Amino acid sequence: MGLLNYLTATSMDEDYEHVSRVRSTRSGASMGTPGRVAVVVLAAFGVLVATAGLQTARSADITANSHDELVKQVITRKAQLSDRRDLVDSLESEVRTLRSVQIDAAVADRAVQSRLASLGVEAGALPTVGPGITIEVDNGPASDDKAEILDVDLQRMVNGLWEVGAEAISINGQRLTALTAVRTAGSSVTVNLQRISPPYTLSVIGDPGTLPSDFIDTPGGQWWLDLRSLYGVRFEINVPDERVTLPAAARLVLRYAHIPDEEVTPR
Amino acid sequence: MIAVLGLVLGVLLGLVLQPDVPIGLQPYLPIAVVAALDAVFGALRAFLDGIFDDKVFVVSFVSNVLIAALIVYLGDQLGVGGQLTTGVIVVLGIRIFSNVAAIRRHLFHA
Secondary structure, rough: HHHHHHHHHHOOHHHHHHHHHHHHOOOOOOOOOOHHHHHHHHHHHOOOOOOOHHHHHHHHHHHHHHHHHHHHHHHHHHHHHHHHHHHHHHHHHHHHHHHHHHHHHHHHHHHHHHHHHHHHHHHHHOOOEEHHHEEEEEOOOOOOHHHHHHHHHHHHHHHHHHHHOOOOOEEEEEEOOOOEEEEEEOOEEEEEEEEOOOEEEEEOOOOOHHHHHHHOOHHHHHHHHHHHHHHHOEEEEEEEOOOOOOOOOOOOOOOOOOOOOOOOOOO | OOOHHHHHHHHHHHHHHHHOHHHHHHHHHHHHHHHHHHHHHHHHHHHHOOOOOOOHHHHHHHHHHHHHHHHHHHHHHHHOHHHHHHHHHHHHHHHHHHHHHHHHHHHHHH
């Protein structure tokens, strides 16, 4: 409270009293009326007050202006933001569409690939590996002319194998296709127009569990059993442990093609 | 009377000329005005007491303004400008109130 009391007690400059005391002791000169200097100082005070007021008003204007400007900017940016959000949404849906299109295409691609693979196995266009059997045949004793294996014998065997569900066959490394002929030319047998000589090894892809017994039941199998028992030719069916490997056919000529009925979209 | 004329003239001058305050001095203008107000009310009270003196008024006016601005400047440099401004305003405000109370007693004899 001391400070407050002091403040209120000395609110007027003590100098006034001091100077008035000094003056009164010296002379009773003119006192208590403001002179020219005081008027000038008061005018300066007026200028000061006016300037401060104007300044405050002006900066209030500036503040209001900048506030308006900021509000305007906020509105603009908000609109921009919502535009961008819409853009993001549309792009996202586009991405989803494209992704599903891509997935569809990949599925179709895989379907075509697997179809190509299975067709390639059947047509002999692709080298093929799978479970299967091997059959080894050879001429009988050389003294017996009738113990020689002919093209007809191999044809019957191959036909019998096709009949019981063989998926692919090769004779001495010659892959059989739909257009392969097994024929005698001169003194030897040709497959795919390639000369082969005994012993003949047939590699067959199919079910190793059922193929041998099913084949024996076919006319071809019976034929070969007869050949073996009558002329002593070699006829052995083996079920190897490892998978059977068949080469692709030497050459496949495209003889027939047509445009598919359904529309094919190029990629 | 001539003093009031000087005050009015000063205000009109300020309004007409609209002097630009340098950016660096702008924060000190309001506090300077309050300090000057204190000096003016002190002078008015002295005038009514019959002990007014030109020299004392001028010195107190100028020193009030300068010291107030200096204190605020110092506070700004020390990072307590706002608090010091508040302190100066409080002290000057109390002085102005008590001066005005004395003036009122003089004018209304109450």
